[in-house]
Amino acid sequence: MYLEMALLLYLIVAAVTVFLRQRLLDAVIIYASYSVVLSAVWLLLLAPDLAITEAAVATGISGVLFFVVLKRIQAMDAEHSLDEEV
């Protein structure tokens, strides 16, 4: 009972922190942790199909994609600073 309360509280806290954090990398990391805790909540709701799908698909694909987009944006920044110097 209190485990459920704790996990759900974490979900809300993570959602608000993602909204408040200025740095993108923090927001994306917190969103990935939000998604992992959500897949634990699906287990508490007796839906194992959802837990494995959320963990593999939601965290596995969209979480990784957010990181790749950030890496690509930093790569573009590096490429642009290269242009300015030349």
Add this chain to the structure above:
Amino acid sequence: MWLYLRENYYQITAMFLFGIGLSALLLDRNLVKKLIGLNICNSGIYLFLAAQGYIRGGAVPIVADGVQLYINPVPTGLILTGIVISVSVTAFALALVVRLYKRYQTLDIDELSKLVVKEGM
């Protein structure tokens, strides 16, 4: 009021997540934060749907002998579809964000709209 809160804490969390995700989507100026807000908003809806399918004392919907009460399998099926949809839509939106950043070097939607209007002139 207190009993109602103790009773349905899953649905209440779901509605709070929906509200937080919606406000992030509308208020935040960074495109990536908007998409994260959209994902949180969708997962709030799925949490509400899953809470509707949950039965106290029910078992996981895998047929096993000696089990009388299973939980409702329909919301689980709907949310499975929903999760894959929100992932594929987020991937497409991120592709748009990458192309926009490649062209305008900013993720802020106000600056983007100013740059687009200036480019149009």
Add this chain to the structure above:
Amino acid sequence: MVENFPFFSIFLPIFAAIFCMLWHERYAWHFTLGSTAITLLLSLATLNYIYSNALSVTYLMGHFPAPFGNEIRFGALEAFMASLFSGISLLTMWGGTATVRCDIHPSKLRFYYLMENLLLAGLLAIIYSNDIFTTFVFIEIATIAACSLVSAGENGRSLLASFVYLAMSLLGSGLLLLAISILYSITGHLLFAGLAESIASLVATGSYTLPLAVLSALTIAGLSIKSAIFPFHGWLPEAYSSATTPTSALLAGIVTKTYLVFLLKLICRVFGRAYWASMLLSRIFLACGVMAILYGSLQAMRQRDLKQTLSYASISQIGYISVALGVGTIPALVAACFQMVSHALSKSMLFMATAGLAEASQGETSYKTLRGAARRNPVAAAAFVVGALSLVGIPPLPGFMAKLYLAQSALASPEGWLVVPVILLGTVLGAMYYLPALATLFGSDTAAWSDRESAEGDKSPPALLPASLGVFISLTVLLGFFAPQVWQILEQGIINLH
């Protein structure tokens, strides 16, 4: 045998899309053309079979009957809308070949046609489906395909317009999904048949009144975001004016109408007309329609670009449809369908005519460069004139018939005092932004323009565009003359919709 045709017409575009992905790029255009043409023939055959026997067929998708498995259901209205949408998709795709070939990167052309196939499949599945969650899934397909078509132009403006369009559409389908989950939690059904009876029993016993009101408000809000009804129309002008012209012809013609057909099915089949008329929502919907007519026309007058004018004009035309839906009686709903049909045809024709005119004046659609474009491309100018006159509401053309039917049905209902003056005002405002557009097209050629023309040589538009514009003109004129027959088809569709 004919009852299987809608099932084929949903799966055929998907197969064509997969073949576009698989085979060489050259065949993508042929696969799309073939599959859309066959879908058109299938839909017309279904319409003929359904209308002559006046029935509404329920087709099981799988082995399990109504409340358990999926099913699609088609009556006269769905069959007519399906044939109209596949017809317009065929004409815009066939006519816009040249414009698309020069706007879009050649290696991406294959995926552009693939997206058009998937968009048509999604729209047909939304029209035919008899299950609320299946419609939600295919709404997502139509949304991604439409946003990808808008962003295929790959200039900065279309990318940002596509992102705004996608974000607002996802917000709309998020609200729709929330409404579906509340609906499921109080009724336990997902198919329209089960939903209708459980909602009727809930309304009769008066239980769950607040959730019912909230979920219908969420559904209406979600669908009006997606079909750009007044307060949520922000994405439409940018999306339509920045996309390639055949794409905006396709989107303006059929995508927004599909969500309104789905809303019509919800009103008639799930909520029931009596419950919908008693709700405060239909009054709000009517008010939004009135504001849309005025706001769209006023904004259209201020634009200096032809595609911007047409986009704002389609906001005001969608306003007419939501006014008719707001009134809610059977003649009003049939008038709404007729307005959808006439607007889909005329607006697609206007955008295709703009493509022709822009091609004759170096691809620019602003009023300055289009001055005197009528002489350079007479067929496109004729199509533009017919489309403009139809939407302004000149008697023999379908636009006038739509407004006439709307006025007649509104007079019979208590809101007549508000609707009829708004229609007249809308007609006047419509004239005030279409006539200047026509004036610039037929205006005098500026000297600078004519010699640039000779220097560049007369770039005659390829044969496909004038041919498709000719078909568009004949369809519009035919629709104007055969309006009573079309009215009977739609009326039979609406009556046996529930």
Add this chain to the structure above:
Amino acid sequence: MNLFSLSAWRHRLLRYYPLVALSLTVGITALLLVTLAALPPLGEVGNPSHNLVSLKYIEDGLGDTGALNIVAGMILDYRAFDTFGEACVLFTATCAIIILLRSDTPDAYDTMLHQMEEPHTNIILQSVSFLLVGIMLVFGCYVIANGHLSPGGGFSGGSILGAALILYVNSYGIRRASHFINFTIYRRLVSFSLLFYAAFKGYSFFMGANHLPSGIPLGKPGDLLSAGLILPLNIAVGCVVAGTVYAIYVLFSQGEMR
């Protein structure tokens, strides 16, 4: 979501936009919380959503579909049209990403990106992935194959396979990965599995609609090869998802799938 054609009176509107949006969101959330009070409580057996529809899925699920996992039986047999739509959503999103990100004229920017991407021989990553990739592939196939017996299925198993491929690309570089999966192989894999999925699902829809027995044996519940069409469909969906995950990752990180 501010409207961005910046005419004069729109500036005044934009200043109030955050206030309007925040009050709108707070209003909607408050309305929904009030609606929750009227909705059926959590976990009661008598809730309206636990009606004849869900009871039929639970009781006749094993008999009609032969799948022990009632949810897999429901999404791949009772409500198969939704899952077919879902596979099409995935296919649409991938093609939309290919339109946007696949740069076929590798201009200077992309070639520079490739040098940056080529992983210098990172011993730690390579040795870890040497162990992990095999196990992940086997686990992914297990999740797909047992979709109808235990939780899992095409989508989650496919994304586990995709994750294994991503780990391999990250540690051994795209040149070695493109030996066994490049754009042509990806295109054929996704197209053939989607064709297979559409053809078999279309067949069972067509048979069901015309009230003909589809003649697919359901097998003994609990066996690997039971539950009629569900296993081959799971495998097809697994291939689609694995290909899609790999393609999306490579298109995002390198913008080019050789």
